[in-house]
Amino acid sequence: MMVRQWVTGNSVAVTGSCLGLLSLPFGWLTLKASRLTAGTSLRLWDAFSWGVAAAIIVLWLLCLALSLAERDKRHAITIGITANAILILTFIFAGPAANRLTATGAEFARVSLSAGVWVTVAAVYMLVFAARQSLPDYRVWQNLISWTGLAAVVILLFTGWLNNISVVQEFLGRESRFQQELVKHIFLFGGSVIAGTIIGIPLGIWAARNRRAERPIFYFANITQTIPSLALFGLLIAPLSALSFAFPVLREFGIRGVGAAPALIALIIYSLLPIVRNTFVGLRQLDPAVIDAGLGMGMSRPQVFRRLEVPLAAPLVLEGVRTASVQAVGLTAVAALIGAGGLGWFVFQGLGQAAPDLIILGAIPIIVLALFVDAVMRTIVRVSTPKGLATGTS
Template identity: 40%
Template sequence: MRQRDATDPFKLKLASIVLLLFLVSYFLPFFLLRENRISPEIANGMGALDLRCRIFLLLPFLLVALYASVKGDWLSDMLLSLAGTLGLFFPMMVLAIVGGRLSGDASSPSRYGPASGMYVYLTAVLVIFMMKPKVKAYDLIGIALVIGSVLVAGYRGSYDRLGLLLEARNFGTRLNQELVAHIRLTLISLAISIAIGLPLALVSYQSRRAEKIIFPFLNILQTIPGIALLGLLITPLSTLSRTFPLLRELGIKGIGNTPAIIALTTYALYPIIRYSFTAFSSIDQSVIQAARGMGMSPSQVWKLVRFPLATPGVLQGMRVALVQTIGNATLAKLIGGDGLGVLVFEGLGQASVDMVLLGMGLIIGLTVISDRLFQILITLTTPRSLRAKGVGNG
């Protein structure tokens, strides 16, 4: 492997971005204190921390500066790994220290949380991890140690007054119910969109006339705002439920989860159909001709050649649809549906920043985990010959 030069412009550019983000975070509020969920914020910057904490927070970025000036891929990778791990660890420990001080002072504000400076700081840490060409075993070990340290600090009560955790406790079992409801909405909508989208993709692939009808129609659907589509569904579904009482008993009404599922399914159709159509269209025709030359019937060509080769592209479309649906499911609350959108919109209505952050944090976490699991599935279902060419890694 070629060693990167110590003055590699790419390394210097990325290191400069990280250092600039750190500099910005230093001049922004790093954590906030509040008497309650809607009281005015008491902003505190890094200057409010003791000298030891500030030195620790500076250490990851000194490692990044050192990374930009050393030779050798192995040493550079180790410096980045250490910088990223410490960059995650120290902000979490700062929150634990602040929380421990608040817990010991009965007259202190009742809750606290990260501020814009900490978010910028963690963005710089994210860039550090993005600078790594590949996540190594020691990166995962480092992240696991950070998570373990946070769990230990949490067990000792250091995060008891963290606003996000207070909101989670206030929701109690309802939080789990909304999380399960969000997942259920997503999976039902995705399953319906797959059942509709894959046949339409095949029809579009085999018929030029169908392609000219289906894709313009999908493009029009994509231009309709999500909130507008939810509103448009109220009247026809309400009419159907009044006309056919059995539908109402089945839960099909103008408000609730039914219109949300219809809207989510509609938006998930485009990536599934587009990616699947592209996957079938991009198969090398010489491979098809070779299969036919071996005496395969049309059904055997589809079963043994077209479908296996198109599978990575089809799954990529499902992956995009899944990630998109998890985010769009937040809007279900606006029409009386369930899901994590309840936290987001109730938080907005109550001017509770912590509640909004809790909802968005769970949605982002669910999205990242789902995306990663789907990437693993795509890798496992991609033929080895295609993996070697990088297919299925998108």
């Protein structure tokens, strides 16, 4: 009987709920005398209050119960809403708790979020993911469940509610730097994906049309994908600095061994494979009869390309651009190591100073940016998929 229930229930949601309950014995907030010293960790009930702790436990138990029950729309929505509520509750109470603790502590006292909070965030998003999966036909609910909690936390951040949390303090101390690195990050990944698309799509078309071009193109795209990112960044330093010494004029355009130029080149190379591969597959998987019919009815070659090949291959090509974009957001973080800047700068600064909050200040925006880019690209793919190709048309 129990086994059967495990099977009918939602196993991802069950795992998420258990993970959520598992967060309870961890410390939720850490009080440190200064930014770099070790601190004392506070449990959920010490950090907030017994009432809040009880509420969070009850909500997790509710999620667990619903996850074990039969899958249906109402259960999925309730799980999604409850998960968001847990996230919002955690941050709403973390703000004042931090205020109270810093007020009573030493002059440079810091309150940082600890394992309990991070495990909670992970568990919440497991539930959000599970709820989304159970609601394939309810896009509004999907979006509401995915973004409400995150939006609430962002609002709390902007209103200053969380100003005494150490990550936010790290941010407040480097606000202009943060903005600068964020813009750089977006420029680096956006620029490389746009350039990768402009180069990758023609390469993919060439590979699809010409059997002799196919092998070398994929050989290059595949081999570069296997080079670790750090190695590729490093490999580009030597030739680029040699170039810039040989032609000093290049330096005026910012082309040097370190900085944005090698980073952009490496990121473009990485974004090529998914775009080239998907363009190639998008064109090769077309039914030859469709092309034959188009030509046989008197379409010119450019007309066949524009009217048939482009719309039919577009969803797959854009899917490749989506993969490349999400991958580039993460890879751009590594680019900070060769002086290109971006949000990775905070991560490596934090690593160097052994300041976990600084690492988090870099890491969390990267994750949020990746999720955001993924959502935007998914929407673009969906909109560009011709109606007749969409699965499940009736």
